Amino acid sequence: GEDVEQSLFLSVREGDSSVINCTYTDSSSTYLYWYKQEPGAGLQLLTYIFSNMDMKQDQRLTVLLNKKDKHLSLRIADTQTGDSAIYFCAVSTSGTYKYIFGTGTRLKVLA
Amino acid sequence: DTAVSQTPKYLVTQMGNDKSIKCEQNLGHDTMYWYKQDSKKFLKIMFSYNNKELIINETVPNRFSPKSPDKAHLNLHINSLELGDSAVYFCASSLQVSGANVLTFGAGSRLTVL
Numbered sequence: 001g002e003d004v005e006q007s008l009f010l011s012v013r014e015g016d017s018s019v020i021n022c023t024y025t026d027s028s029s030t031y032l033y034w035y036k037q038e039p040g041a042g043l044q045l046l047t048y049i050f051s052n053m054d055m056k057q058d059q060r061l062t063v064l065l066n067k068k069d070k071h072l073s074l075r076i077a078d079t080q081t082g083d084s085a086i087y088f089c090a091v092s093t094s095g096t097y098k099y100i101f102g103t104g105t106r107l108k109v110l111a
Numbered sequence: 112d113t114a115v116s117q118t119p120k121y122l123v124t125q126m127g128n129d130k131s132i133k134c135e136q137n138l139g140h141d142t143m144y145w146y147k148q149d150s151k152k153f154l155k156i157m158f159s160y161n162n163k164e165l166i167i168n169e170t171v172p173n174r175f176s177p178k179s180p181d182k183a184h185l186n187l188h189i190n191s192l193e194l195g196d197s198a199v200y201f202c203a204s205s206l207q208v209s210g211a212n213v214l215t216f217g218a219g220s221r222l223t224v225l
Contacts, residue, residue, distance in 0.1 A: 042216030
């Protein structure tokens with residue numbers, strides 16, 4: 001079956017950049033997403049990218065997509081303590097209801 | 112005004128009991144979902160409804176039964192609760208935005224089975 005994998009933990013210092021990685025197996029994935037989950041809350045959409053794009057930038061967030069390697073990354077510039085959360089990547093395929101979440105990466109920002 | 116609201120937020124109950132979790136969305140979305148998040152934070156789709164029609168029904172014990180009385184509501188009923196059912200259950204609804212399927216999540220319902 002389809003799989004979406006992420007490393008479980010990432011720790012960075014405040015002010016540094018964070019890079020969260022995601023790999024997926026389904027080559028028919030059309031849209032790829034990043035969600036953020038803060039403690040005790042539901043997931044919130046941060047950004048998404050269409051599969052024919054290589055990069056998308058949105059303020060401090062940069063999404064990079066390597067479709068050949070099926071690799072997605074989220075870079076957070078100038079990471080703040082408020083960025084500490086679990087980050088999930090997800091993939092969907094147009095024309096289907098298929099929507100698969102990754103295993104989640106817990107980002108810890110050290111002051 | 113909460114977009115996707117779930118009740119109750121916390122539920123503690125004994126093994127063998129039957130319980131329900133309710134979900135309502137006021138976003139006008141056509142599609143609603145139930146996800147289960149375990150203690151390791153893995154998120155697993157359980158069910159999805161589109162305009163009251165069941166479209167995703169993953170391998171979930173038939174003790175779990177979703178009900179969608181209208182497209183704004185998706186409830187989850189669980190019979191004969193087991194210890195392994197302890198988890199956080201998230202309701203979500205979605206909207207297609209230029210082909211992308213953007214999900215809006217509720218705050219979650221934490222179920223503890225003793």
